[in-house]
Amino acid sequence: MSPYISPLFGLAMGSSVLLISSSTHWVFVWLGLELGTLAFIPMLAWWHSSLEVEATVKYFIIQAMAAAVFFFGGLVMTSTEYISGLSQFVGNFGEVLIMFSIIMKLGLVPFHYWVVDVVQGLNYLPGMVLLTWQKVPGLMVLVQLVSMQNGLILLIFGALSAFWGGLGGLGQTQMRKLLAFSSIAHLGWLVSGCVVGTMLGSMYFILYVVLSIPVFVFLYILNNTHLNQVRASLVSNPVAAMVVGVGFLSLAGLPPFMGFFGKWLVLTWLLNNFLVGGAVALVVGALVSLFYYLRVSYMCMVILGPQQIMVSLSWRKGFMGSLLGGLVVLNLLGLLLVGGISSLSK
Structure with a gap:
């Protein structure tokens, strides 16, 4: 084209x-x-x-x-x-x-299988657009359909998506499939947030986009499709591997990264509206998906390749080192950012 x-x-x-x-x-x-x-x-x-x-x-x-x-x-x-x-x-x-x-x-559960197959066959950049921007039109329509009856159905599907997105990625070693199941899990949180409040859903979606775009871009730079390839890339491009590791930790929702505070806001608003069952289901799904998030981060940030000791550490200097530090600081400042937005939306 x-x-x-x-x-x-x-x-x-x-x-x-x-x-x-x-x-x-x-x-x-x-x-x-x-x-x-x-x-x-x-x-x-x-x-x-x-x-x-x-x-x-x-x-x-x-x-x-x-x-x-x-x-x-x-x-x-x-x-x-x-x-x-x-x-x-x-x-x-x-x-x-x-x-x-x-x-x-x-691509909410139970209509989610096409997401995994389509993302697996695509390059990282169109896959990134599919899992981020292409959700906007559907979410805008879904927000307009939220009512008491429809909201209950969406909460059920959101909880199932959060759980199944974590369960489906447990045995996966393909990076694009992991990102697809991660998107399904986050979509469950996103839909649950949209049911509670439009502003909450918008905040969670913006956080997800900000966290996922660097992961997609650096995986595209690494040109890796398998977990073992990501580990091998530590030698040739350790900055990209570190960014991917930090990005997966943030997508996992671990404190003090930015992804934690997005999930924390959704859980807080669900409990304030006495939706305890939905909050428990989302937390269980997040704990299940935590396994493969930590697996990728462990490979990127802890396990060293055989010739890693002989590699010069000059990558820590200059522009790329500053970029890595900026991304880490951006994740660690999630509390201030999300807390400020939350106070303005009340």
């Missing part, structure tokens, strides 16, 4: 978010979702490899199925305007169909 046309696709993806945020009818919301999907599909197969083409086809099929369910749910909701006596039941059923279509688009 020509690099000159990629800004056009990026502009279309941004326009889809604006269209959804300004829409007052489900038809225009549906158009915004499909505009963002169709603009993103050419970027998935940028390098034209067979794995990328396969992942692109899988992504297109899932998104097309979700779009069909969304359109059918919208038609069901529209029919309530002309059928008397069925508006309450049929209208709620239409909302549930639309909500399930968005859950399918986002």
